Amino acid sequence: MTLSKTDYILYRECPKNAWMKIHKPDIYYATELSEFEKHIIETGNEVELVARQLFPSGVLIEGRDEKARLDTLDLVAKKGQTIFQPIFVKDGFLAAVDVLKYDPENDGYQIYEIKATNEVDEKVHLYDLAFQVALLHKCGVRVTGINLLHLNKEYVRNGELDIIKLFSIDEVSEVIADMISVVWDEMNIALKYLSSENEPNGPCCCVYKGRSGHCSTFKHNNPHIPEYSVHDLNRIGSSKKKLMELIDSNVFHIHEADGRIVFSESQQNQIDAHVNDRVLIKKDMIAEEFSKLEYPLYFLDYETFPSAVPLFDGYSSYNQIPFQYSLQVVQTPNAEPQSFDFIYTESDDPCPALAKSLQSHIGPKGSVIVWYKPFEKSRNTEMGIRLPEYKIFFEGINERIFDLMEIFSKQYYVHKEFKGSSSIKKVLPVLVPELSYKELLIKEGGTASQAWKKIVDGKYSKDEATELINALKIYCNLDTYAMYAIFKRLVDII
Ligand code: SF4
Numbered sequence: 001m002t003l004s005k006t007d008y009i010l011y012r013e014c015p016k017n018a019w020m021k022i023h024k025p026d027i028y029y030a031t032e033l034s035e036f037e038k039h040i041i042e043t044g045n046e047v048e049l050v051a052r053q054l055f056p057s058g059v060l061i062e063g064r065d066e067k068a069r070l071d072t073l074d075l076v077a078k079k080g081q082t083i084f085q086p087i088f089v090k091d092g093f094l095a096a097v098d099v100l101k102y103d104p105e106n107d108g109y110q111i112y113e114i115k116a117t118n119e120v121d122e123k124v125h126l127y128d129l130a131f132q133v134a135l136l137h138k139c140g141v142r143v144t145g146i147n148l149l150h151l152n153k154e155y156v157r158n159g160e161l162d163i164i165k166l167f168s169i170d171e172v173s174e175v176i177a178d179m180i181s182v183v184w185d186e187m188n189i190a191l192k193y194l195s196s197e198n199e200p201n202g203p204c205c206c207v208y209k210g211r212s213g214h215c216s217t218f219k220h221n222n223p224h225i226p227e228y229s230v231h232d233l234n235r236i237g238s239s240k241k242k243l244m245e246l247i248d249s250n251v252f253h254i255h256e257a258d259g260r261i262v263f264s265e266s267q268q269n270q271i272d273a274h275v276n277d278r279v280l281i282k283k284d285m286i287a288e289e290f291s292k293l294e295y296p297l298y299f300l301d302y303e304t305f306p307s308a309v310p311l312f313d314g315y316s317s318y319n320q321i322p323f324q325y326s327l328q329v330v331q332t333p334n335a336e337p338q339s340f341d342f343i344y345t346e347s348d349d350p351c352p353a354l355a356k357s358l359q360s361h362i363g364p365k366g367s368v369i370v371w372y373k374p375f376e377k378s379r380n381t382e383m384g385i386r387l388p389e390y391k392i393f394f395e396g397i398n399e400r401i402f403d404l405m406e407i408f409s410k411q412y413y414v415h416k417e418f419k420g421s422s423s424i425k426k427v428l429p430v431l432v433p434e435l436s437y438k439e440l441l442i443k444e445g446g447t448a449s450q451a452w453k454k455i456v457d458g459k460y461s462k463d464e465a466t467e468l469i470n471a472l473k474i475y476c477n478l479d480t481y482a483m484y485a486i487f488k489r490l491v492d493i494i
Pocket residue numbers: 014015016017203204205206207214215216217218221
């Protein structure tokens with residue numbers, strides 16, 4: 001087999017998981033990539049294309065085959081050329097280098113690894129580079145400089161995109177030089193391990209991590225652990241000692257955990273709800289929270305896109321672009337909600353039009369109800385900074401904001417079907433089962449975000465774009481209508 005740097009990095013995270021990817025891809029890839037994971041891949045490609053503009057004379061090597069390898073050798077031997085994605089293969093290893101730039105002063109090549117991140121992740125990025133450099137040495141390429149090219153979080157766009165300021169270049173030649181021999185040895189150990197046809201056995205150390213820390217092969221590797229297990233207890237991943245105690249006592253089922261150790265209030269409530277099949281409702285606490293509300297009520301939700309490359313003035317890398325909102329306005333306790341929505345699909349900054357539209361529907365009085373207020377508050381603050389004429393308006397919203405999710409995160413209402421979560425996607429089917437996201441074309445924020453970007457970039461036909469814009473409106477509208485319906489249901493209960 002040939003070991004790529006991607007699989008080497010995966011091996012460093014978990015040898016067993018890397019083995020599964022290579023030998024049992026049907027299991028490894030059984031879980032579809034989340035929208036978030038797809039977005040990371042697309043963003044990486046997009047940033048790489050932009051970064052290549054720093055090397056205007058670069059030549060791209062297409063593909064990963066033998067021809068690509070020979071074309072690489074040819075160009076490297078000629079010297080003088082900057083090469084994108086040259087392919088190096090030797091001794092069972094393969095690496096594609098993002099940018100290889102000829103360095104005439106030292107008669108060698110400078111390597112640039114492009115990362116679509118604001119920070120350097122030393123555990124990954126340096127090993128990624130060390131793999132490439134170790135292989136280039138074996139291929140007889142003289143490496144005269146090693147660089148990490150990543151996004152510069154300090155850069156704020158103002159006018160034309162400034163490619164030079166958009167990126168930071170960290171020269172890491174010395175650090176990598178010190179790592180080469182250790183990494184080369186590790187590469188050979190990894191190659192031997194991953195070449196074996198025998199499936200690795202032995203326990204998975206991830207049994208000591210919460211559910212979000214498990215890889216796609218966890219179920220295959222740990223068939224004795226139930227679908228809903230102690231790994232799903234609220235925030236158990238941050239209580240390592242507790243989880244270890246349970247696992248080391250062979251306690252996997254939630255109902256077996258009861259009474260074993262001291263749990264947090266939310267964990268104990270989750271266990272109680274599951275074991276006793278009972279609903280916990282603190283009516284007085286909910287009533288106290290709701291007594292803070294002032295009519296009219298505005299149920300508000302934004303949809304946003306976090307662009308790695310700032311698209312408009314005033315934005316830095318990964319700043320969220322609010323492109324859509326939905327609003328339900330309830331004037332008095334017994335009134336029906338009035339629904340408003342806004343979506344911007346032109347190619348300039350949506351915020352001025354969004355702010356103008358929102359201001360026409362949200363008056364100076366009344367509570368603004370959201371689900372997870374840190375998100376909406378941050379967007380309001382950022383819009384207030386970028387649009388000073390709306391600063392007071394957005395500050396006013398933030399002063400009147402009410403987080404409906406806190407009714408659930410503060411444990412005033414606990415149901416076994418929430419499974420320790422206070423996500424609206426878990427709460428809605430329990431409190432308002434007649435409303436559902438299941439049949440929608442767009443069901444969650446990540447897909448909404450990607451759909452908007454592709455509409456704006458003109459990736460769809462007119463009809464497809466119209467259908468998706470409609471789907472975006474239905475999705476965002478359900479987010480706010482669901483909040484209203486949950487609120488109403490709670491009012492009825494208390
Ligand atoms: S569950 Fe964890 S230890 Fe097991 S294969 Fe996956 S990443 Fe590795």
